[in-house]
Amino acid sequence: MEKVALTLIYIHAFFGGIGLLSGLVSIVGKKGRFYHRKAGIVFSISMFISALIAIPITLLPNHENLLLLLLSIFTIYLVVSGNRVLRFKKQHTLGTLDIAVTSIMGFIFLGMISVGIYYLMYEIPKSTLFFFFGGFGIMATVRDIKLYKTFRVNPTAYLSNHIGKMSGAYGAAVTAFLLAALNSSTLWVWITPSIITLLFVTFWRQKVARMDN
Numbered sequence: 001m002e003k004v005a006l007t008l009i010y011i012h013a014f015f016g017g018i019g020l021l022s023g024l025v026s027i028v029g030k031k032g033r034f035y036h037r038k039a040g041i042v043f044s045i046s047m048f049i050s051a052l053i054a055i056p057i058t059l060l061p062n063h064e065n066l067l068l069l070l071l072s073i074f075t076i077y078l079v080v081s082g083n084r085v086l087r088f089k090k091q092h093t094l095g096t097l098d099i100a101v102t103s104i105m106g107f108i109f110l111g112m113i114s115v116g117i118y119y120l121m122y123e124i125p126k127s128t129l130f131f132f133f134g135g136f137g138i139m140a141t142v143r144d145i146k147l148y149k150t151f152r153v154n155p156t157a158y159l160s161n162h163i164g165k166m167s168g169a170y171g172a173a174v175t176a177f178l179l180a181a182l183n184s185s186t187l188w189v190w191i192t193p194s195i196i197t198l199l200f201v202t203f204w205r206q207k208v209a210r211m212d213n
Contacts, residue, residue, distance in 0.1 A: 005060045012053040016176055019046035023170040040166065044079050047169050050176075051075040067129055070112055074137060075172045077105045081144065082165025088151045088158035102144040109137030129190055136194065140164070156208050163204045171197035 022042035029036035051072045058069040081101060087093075116130030143161055151157045174193040182189060 001061055005057060005063055008053055008057050008060075012050050012057060013180070015046045015050035015053070016173055019043050019050055019170075019173045020177060022046060023166075023173060026166075027170070043166075043170070044083055047079050047173060048076060050173075051079070066115065067126060067133075070108065070115075070130075071133060071172065073108060074105075074133065075169055077101065078140070078165045078169040078172070081105075082162050082169060085147065085158045085161045085165070088147070094148055094151075098144075098148070102141055102148075105137065106141040109134050109141060112137060128187060132191055132194070136168070140168070156211055160205045160208045163208070164201045167197050167201045167204075168194075 022039045025039035026036050026043055029039060054072040055069060057063055058065045058072065081098075084095075084098060087095075112130045112134030116127045116134060119125070119127035119130060143164065147157050147161045171193045174197075175190060178189050178193065179185060
């Protein structure tokens with residue numbers, strides 16, 4: 001079983017590495033242009049595969065990790081939803097899948113916060129991380145709901161949502177890389193990429209907001 005786990009870990013790391021590189025190209029490339037779009041596609045596929053493979057890894061003996069399991073699901077949500085919102089640029093329709101995904105993820109994020117409360121009550125380590133990422137997830141869910149209500153009258157709402165989701169997915173890739181490269185699981189290794197991502201997203205959302213004025 002350990003051999004299976006190692007094989008999955010190598011595949012997970014391989015696609016995660018591709019995600020890191022292609023994501024960086026997409027970030028530095030001019031938004032909407034060829035390299036940004038193509039690199040974004042590679043990033044999305046790589047991160048989806050990497051996060052998907054991470055799920056069974058976190059369930060295997062000696063590799064059980066509830067936090068990484070939930071964050072892998074979170075990453076898949078960010079990638080899938082971050083790409084689906086691009087449809088709102090041309091197709092002003094709200095799909096049942098969009099509502100279903102947002103609803104399911106909302107419950108998962110509430111579950112993360114509940115786990116954080118449980119861990120805190122019984123003094124189990126990493127309770128802060130469940131609160132932190134669960135809170136981020138709730139914020140993403142609220143933004144989804146807001147988008148669904150306003151995308152018909154706000155032509156750039158989808159773009160702000162897309163930037164937030166894809167940046168969040170890249171932040172997850174950086175976090176995974178740091179955890180492995182530094183062989184450390186301290187609180188700051190976990191949350192620093194997310195804080196930097198939040199600052200980056202805030203900058204771009206303000207830039208998008210100015211486009212509406």
